[in-house]
Amino acid sequence: MMDAPTQSADADFRAEVAGWMRAHLVGRFAALKHRGGPGDEEAFPALRKDWERELAAGGWTCVGWPREHGGRALPIAQQVIFHEEYARAGGPGRMGHIGEGLIGPALIRYGSAEQQRRFLPAIVAGREFWAQGYSEPNAGSDLANVQTRCTLGADGRWRVTGQKIWTSLAHESDWIFVLARSEPGSKGNKGLSFLLLPLRQPGISIRPIRQLGGGAEFNEVFFDEAIAEPEHLVGAPGDGWKVAMGLLEAERGVSTLGQQMHFSHELERVVRAARRRGCDGNAQIRQRIAQAWIGLRVMRYNALRMLAGDATTLGREALIYKYYWSNWHRDLGKLAMDVLGPEADVISDDADVRALQQLFFFSRADTIYAGTNEIQLNLIAERGLGMPREARGDVSTSSKSS
Amino acid sequence: MDLALTDDQRMVREAAQSFLADASDSASVRAAMATALGYDEAVWQQIAGELGWCAIAIPEAYGGLGLGPVGLVVLMEQMGHQLLCAPFFSTVCLAANWLAEAGSAAARQRFLPEIAAGRLRATMPVNETANDWIDQRASLRAFRDGAGWRLEGVCARVPDAGDAQWLLLPARIDDEAESSGTGGNGALPRSAVFAVPRDAAGLVVAPLNTWDATRRWFRVELRAVKLEALARVDDEQRSDVGFVGFVRSAALARLYLAAEQLGAAQACLDLSVAYTATRKQFGRTIASFQAVKHRCAEMMVRIEALRSAVYGAAAFASANVSARAADGAANEVDAEGSAHAAPETLALECAMARALADDAAFYCAQEAIQLHGGVGFTWEYDPQLYFKRAQAAHHWFGNGDALRSRIADGIADGIADGLLA
Numbered sequence: 091m092m093d094a095p096t097q098s099a100d101a102d103f104r105a106e107v108a109g110w111m112r113a114h115l116v117g118r119f120a121a122l123k124h125r126g127g128p129g130d131e132e133a134f135p136a137l138r139k140d141w142e143r144e145l146a147a148g149g150w151t152c153v154g155w156p157r158e159h160g161g162r163a164l165p166i167a168q169q170v171i172f173h174e175e176y177a178r179a180g181g182p183g184r185m186g187h188i189g190e191g192l193i194g195p196a197l198i199r200y201g202s203a204e205q206q207r208r209f210l211p212a213i214v215a216g217r218e219f220w221a222q223g224y225s226e227p228n229a230g231s232d233l234a235n236v237q238t239r240c241t242l243g244a245d246g247r248w249r250v251t252g253q254k255i256w257t258s259l260a261h262e263s264d265w266i267f268v269l270a271r272s273e274p275g276s277k278g279n280k281g282l283s284f285l286l287l288p289l290r291q292p293g294i295s296i297r298p299i300r301q302l303g304g305g306a307e308f309n310e311v312f313f314d315e316a317i318a319e320p321e322h323l324v325g326a327p328g329d330g331w332k333v334a335m336g337l338l339e340a341e342r343g344v345s346t347l348g349q350q351m352h353f354s355h356e357l358e359r360v361v362r363a364a365r366r367r368g369c370d371g372n373a374q375i376r377q378r379i380a381q382a383w384i385g386l387r388v389m390r391y392n393a394l395r396m397l398a399g400d401a402t403t404l405g406r407e408a409l410i411y412k413y414y415w416s417n418w419h420r421d422l423g424k425l426a427m428d429v430l431g432p433e434a435d436v437i438s439d440d441a442d443v444r445a446l447q448q449l450f451f452f453s454r455a456d457t458i459y460a461g462t463n464e465i466q467l468n469l470i471a472e473r474g475l476g477m478p479r480e481a482r483g484d485v486s487t488s489s490k491s492s
Numbered sequence: 493m494d495l496a497l498t499d500d501q502r503m504v505r506e507a508a509q510s511f512l513a514d515a516s517d518s519a520s521v522r523a524a525m526a527t528a529l530g531y532d533e534a535v536w537q538q539i540a541g542e543l544g545w546c547a548i549a550i551p552e553a554y555g556g557l558g559l560g561p562v563g564l565v566v567l568m569e570q571m572g573h574q575l576l577c578a579p580f581f582s583t584v585c586l587a588a589n590w591l592a593e594a595g596s597a598a599a600r601q602r603f604l605p606e607i608a609a610g611r612l613r614a615t616m617p618v619n620e621t622a623n624d625w626i627d628q629r630a631s632l633r634a635f636r637d638g639a640g641w642r643l644e645g646v647c648a649r650v651p652d653a654g655d656a657q658w659l660l661l662p663a664r665i666d667d668e669a670e671s672s673g674t675g676g677n678g679a680l681p682r683s684a685v686f687a688v689p690r691d692a693a694g695l696v697v698a699p700l701n702t703w704d705a706t707r708r709w710f711r712v713e714l715r716a717v718k719l720e721a722l723a724r725v726d727d728e729q730r731s732d733v734g735f736v737g738f739v740r741s742a743a744l745a746r747l748y749l750a751a752e753q754l755g756a757a758q759a760c761l762d763l764s765v766a767y768t769a770t771r772k773q774f775g776r777t778i779a780s781f782q783a784v785k786h787r788c789a790e791m792m793v794r795i796e797a798l799r800s801a802v803y804g805a806a807a808f809a810s811a812n813v814s815a816r817a818a819d820g821a822a823n824e825v826d827a828e829g830s831a832h833a834a835p836e837t838l839a840l841e842c843a844m845a846r847a848l849a850d851d852a853a854f855y856c857a858q859e860a861i862q863l864h865g866g867v868g869f870t871w872e873y874d875p876q877l878y879f880k881r882a883q884a885a886h887h888w889f890g891n892g893d894a895l896r897s898r899i900a901d902g903i904a905d906g907i908a909d910g911l912l913a
Binding site: 370377379380381387390391406407409414467468470474475476477478480 | 493494495496761765768769777779780782784785786788789790792793796797798799800801803804805841844847848893896897899900903904
């Protein structure tokens with residue numbers, strides 16, 4: 091257990107975050123409460139970018155980053171508190187989360203001093219927004235099967251050709267980081283390089299993907315001799331996989347408690363809908379609401395286990411987390427629709443109903459992106475239980491199919 | 493809230509692992525099952541005596557170690573993993589737990605130091621509802637009899653009653669003056685809990701022949717059992733439904749059962765992973781088939797979710813206990829609600845853990861049978877022992893459905909809100 095002075099400092103910090111949110115998530119920003127985030131990324135993009143700058147002015151971006159890179163170097167416990175209070179206040183989905191959570195930390199770890207000077211301040215200030223270029227049409231679960239290639243020109247610049255897919259917010263972003271094959275003929279995770287490219291250039295075109303729920307927050311990004319400057323290669327040529335995996339490493343629960351606060355708001359919305367529709371006395375619905383509440387408790391304690399764990403090893407609780415939350419969330423979406431009943435079948439303008447409909451449709455993606463259910467179960471069996479690894483197609487088979 | 497174990501708790505876990513690996517391996521469990529007593533007396537003497545396990549969660553003021561709910565949860569998980577046959581759950585998780593939380597000051601002084609020292613085995617009927625010990629179905633009646641009491645009725649199922657020295661039995665007070673009054677929530681008759689010595693005249697204890705032979709169950713009949721006044725062990729002013737001590741002790745009993753079931757579920761997974769790694773079909777171990785891997789992974793997901801729930805609820809309960817101690821209230825029965833976080837909050841946390849445990853223990857046991865294939869259906873292999881225990885425990889303190897229903901009540905009443913966000 092934490093000692094008393096720490097607890098009181100944490101309580102003060104919690105009050106500080108909550109107070110700042112109360113004072114700033116008002117006026118024109120009030121419309122952003124509980125908006126944005128997965129499934130609602132298309133909401134108010136310009137205003138949400140302004141909100142990033144509001145956060146930055148208050149010193150609330152990149153709170154876990156080291157001070158020399160513009161962060162606050164908050165201890166883990168206070169980072170958790172920040173994410174919790176941000177979500178409790180209904181803080182909008184962060185437009186800057188790919189910069190702050192993915193490429194920023196990757197540049198801090200693998201980037202050159204020049205790259206850090208060039209990119210990190212703009213992320214901290216909310217001036218530049220990032221998109222991620224990993225997945226490809228034939229590199230989904232098999233992420234290493236990258237076909238996009240890059241070649242080093244006589245002028246020292248890299249030219250990138252190929253296609254990325256499922257790139258969220260590409261149309262709202264300034265830069266993209268890309269994993270591309272720099273060694274012709276290489277296979278799998280060998281011979282890849284990690285490049286940074288400005289999205290607005292002649293060699294890049296962006297096409298939105300319409301999702302099953304009607305929205306289009308993901309894109310296909312096409313590269314046709316798109317240019318990356320020589321100084322925008324991260325690490326050495328061929329180091330791409332190492333950088334990419336370092337960037338995907340578990341966050342160890344720091345932002346998951348904020349995610350859970352958001353889930354908790356969603357469950358409250360479902361409970362309110364059940365009351366309003368008079369099905370909160372229905373035994374089956376009550377069982378499912380209770381089960382959802384139980385799942386929330388599990389996720390909270392699971393995240394606290396992650397935070398309590400030895401930071402150098404991925405614990406069993408961390409291995410199950412993605413599978414657990416995504417399936418919980420998908421079940422919540424179905425419960426929401428069943429609570430609404432036939433009303434759910436009508437596309438609604440009511441903000442509460444619409445949010446539940448979006449939850450129902452978008453949560454179908456939860457068990458697919460960032461490692462499908464099937465990949466998660468493989469990882470759990472192999473890393474958690476030491477069971478045999480999946481057989482891979484041999485080279486002759488894969489070269490025939492490519 | 494920090495879920496990392498302390499050094500003391502880690503030591504308890506390691507000691508339990510190493511002792512039980514020998515003292516309660518499969519052969520020992522099967523040998524104990526075949527005895528009339530149902531457990532190995534020498535093992536019990538070690539557990540209660542030199543290992544001091546009965547003392548783990550008992551407050552230091554009563555000769556215990558004061559390691560709180562987390563300490564006992566650590567121990568129960570290991571006991572469940574090894575299917576330990578012993579009167580431990582009844583003595584420690586039922587009787588001592590109830591006495592510490594809800595017993596009168598005199599009763600605590602009288603019994604807790606004896607239990608902590610390993611000299612006394614006691615038991616209580618297992619509550620089979622999602623309520624807190626006493627409900628309308630309480631089947632014993634207590635009549636005032638001079639200065640004392642007379643007890644009548646039947647407890648259909650009491651664990652380890654065969655050789656417990658004391659039985660703590662909840663009864664409804666059948667008394668004109670009192671039954672016209674109402675219980676704490678204004679709806680139920682007044683109840684009390686009585687300590688009945690095993691050799692009391694009129695106490696008839698008959699063994700039940702149960703499918704799960706790793707625990708012993710008895711039908712207990714009281715035929716005009718006469719007791720003196722001090723046999724009443726609850727606080728007379730606070731014995732009603734809704735009393736903090738009843739709520740808390742029922743919650744903790746659920747938590748300890750959940751911890752035991754966590755261990756049992758983990759053992760089912762361990763057995764399955766080990767077996768599928770050696771069994772070969774089609775020229776490869778069946779552990780290499782994705783259908784098998786995914787089933788094992790699904791077990792691990794449920795087990796780790798349960799582990800988070802159990803250790804989270806235990807930390808919650810322990811923080812609650814230390815708050816009482818800090819207030820200097822540990823030695824006194826608190827006024828209702830004072831010094832505690834709302835007891836219903838603890839009740840929901842523990843109901844949550846136990847509802848998950850009920851599902852996970854059965855799920856993992858049936859998966860273990862399936863993944864063992866033909867031998868999983870045999871008496872010789874161990875999955876059947878876990879399967880029977882999981883089903884037997886399904887009803888204790890309310891099954892998953894009943895507990896979810898109670899949680900739904902808590903959500904409807906807004907009690908769960910504080911835990912939502």
